[in-house]
Amino acid sequence: MEALAKLLNANGLIVAFAVVGLIMWASYLISKHLTFGRIHGSAIAILIGLALAFVGGVQTGGQKGMADLPMLAGMGLMGGAMLRDFAIVATAFEVDVALAKKAGLVGALALGLGTLLPFILGVVIAWSFGYRDSISLTTLGAGAVTYIVGPVTGAALGADSAVIALSIATGVFKAVLVMVGTPFVAKLIGLDNPRSAMVFGGLMGTVSGVSGGLAATDRRLVPYGALTATFHTGLGCLVAPSIFYLVVKALIGN
Amino acid sequence: MTISGVALLAICTLLGNYLGDLLGIALGVKANVGGVGIAMILLIAGRIWLVKSGLFSEGLKKGVELWGSLYIPIVVAMAATQNVVAAVKAGPLVLIAGTGAVVLCFCTVALISRIGPHGETMDEIEAREALEREALREAEERAAAVHLSAKGA
Numbered sequence: 001m002e003a004l005a006k007l008l009n010a011n012g013l014i015v016a017f018a019v020v021g022l023i024m025w026a027s028y029l030i031s032k033h034l035t036f037g038r039i040h041g042s043a044i045a046i047l048i049g050l051a052l053a054f055v056g057g058v059q060t061g062g063q064k065g066m067a068d069l070p071m072l073a074g075m076g077l078m079g080g081a082m083l084r085d086f087a088i089v090a091t092a093f094e095v096d097v098a099l100a101k102k103a104g105l106v107g108a109l110a111l112g113l114g115t116l117l118p119f120i121l122g123v124v125i126a127w128s129f130g131y132r133d134s135i136s137l138t139t140l141g142a143g144a145v146t147y148i149v150g151p152v153t154g155a156a157l158g159a160d161s162a163v164i165a166l167s168i169a170t171g172v173f174k175a176v177l178v179m180v181g182t183p184f185v186a187k188l189i190g191l192d193n194p195r196s197a198m199v200f201g202g203l204m205g206t207v208s209g210v211s212g213g214l215a216a217t218d219r220r221l222v223p224y225g226a227l228t229a230t231f232h233t234g235l236g237c238l239v240a241p242s243i244f245y246l247v248v249k250a251l252i253g254n
Numbered sequence: 255m256t257i258s259g260v261a262l263l264a265i266c267t268l269l270g271n272y273l274g275d276l277l278g279i280a281l282g283v284k285a286n287v288g289g290v291g292i293a294m295i296l297l298i299a300g301r302i303w304l305v306k307s308g309l310f311s312e313g314l315k316k317g318v319e320l321w322g323s324l325y326i327p328i329v330v331a332m333a334a335t336q337n338v339v340a341a342v343k344a345g346p347l348v349l350i351a352g353t354g355a356v357v358l359c360f361c362t363v364a365l366i367s368r369i370g371p372h373g374e375t376m377d378e379i380e381a382r383e384a385l386e387r388e389a390l391r392e393a394e395e396r397a398a399a400v401h402l403s404a405k406g407a
Contacts (some may be wrong), residue, residue: 020334042326049333057339067335079331085290089267091317092294093301105364113362118355125351129344140347142264144355151332156274156286157278164338168333169367173352181356189364196367203359203366207286211393218377238291241274246281 005071012074020078024087033238037068038216039179040208046147046172053165063161082157088148106195107228110202115236118144118205119244123172134249137161141248142240146205147175149236156241175209182190182213194224200224205232259317262304267294 007075008015027048028041035044053065062068067076077083099123122144123137143150143166151157151166159167182191182200190196191214201210201224210229214221270293275357275384277287341348 020331024327045330046333049330049336052334053338063337065335075331079335084328084332086267087291087325087328088319090263090318091325092297093318093322093391095298112350117358121354121358122351130346144348152290161337165336165338165341166344168349169348173348173371174355177356185360190367192342199366200363201375203363234294240290
């Protein structure tokens, strides 16, 4: 037993790979068999991650979720800013510029609004919950954009871990709502053609939310929605910690 | 080489974050300003440049895509290491902000979808494509028939 603990402690990052791999595997099984693909496996995995962080926090009384358990300290490295930025930047590699031009003006408009509107809403709600510093407000506003933009912004600005956790949870909740809710409102919002699917992708943002929601509505619309949604995270990571933060800071004055 | 892709990604990430830091200093904020976004733009530009100059290779692509495919697992690890206990104490902010953002965006989709000409629905597109295929097949058959009769004459 002691030998095992020593091994796990010495190979923190490898342990984290194994643990996260198991979480992902279980999540995709849950997605397939319990929600019949309606809720994307990645959203379930992130929810499980947040739940484990809660358990870890309660058990150790620490502030770093699972990473406070000595055997799982590697989770901190795997989920830390260094590897996270590295992996997120890599996703830009799949962006096809020729396809982007196809989305055109209406896609760009949807992307812009899809970043700005949730951000404003998030900031206003965070304000009404008593947050008054520009870093927390910007991070929570960014969380309402997507669950990636929130923590990337929070880490760039040096936000509190609890605030970052809130921003992730907000983004994940949004993604799940999009996945589950889209089929029900599809008719109402005119979601039956490629153009409106591209508008939808740009506005809703989260790739997992958009592809899950569109797949449940009309499978043929998925590539159009995903096309604009892929730009969402990049745009959010660019403007939220920069322009949006400066505007919030200027408005609040601290 | 796979490592060349990983290296390209590393260079773009470092350069993007450095530029983000410089931008932060220039703007007088103690933060990294859009570093990840800048790095993404650098990577897209880098890819275009590599393809144009013929230096793009399968191995290079593999090196970058490996990390791109690890992005969700890394986000899961990040979620598992946040101070969720403190966040839960903050209460219903998550529910209100999440629901509000989704409702707001649904409404905006409805609004923008109604601006400008109504696009063809997927059913209309498939019906039109089926008709076009049919017309093309008929034209080919006619051409073949003409060809045959020309031969016969």
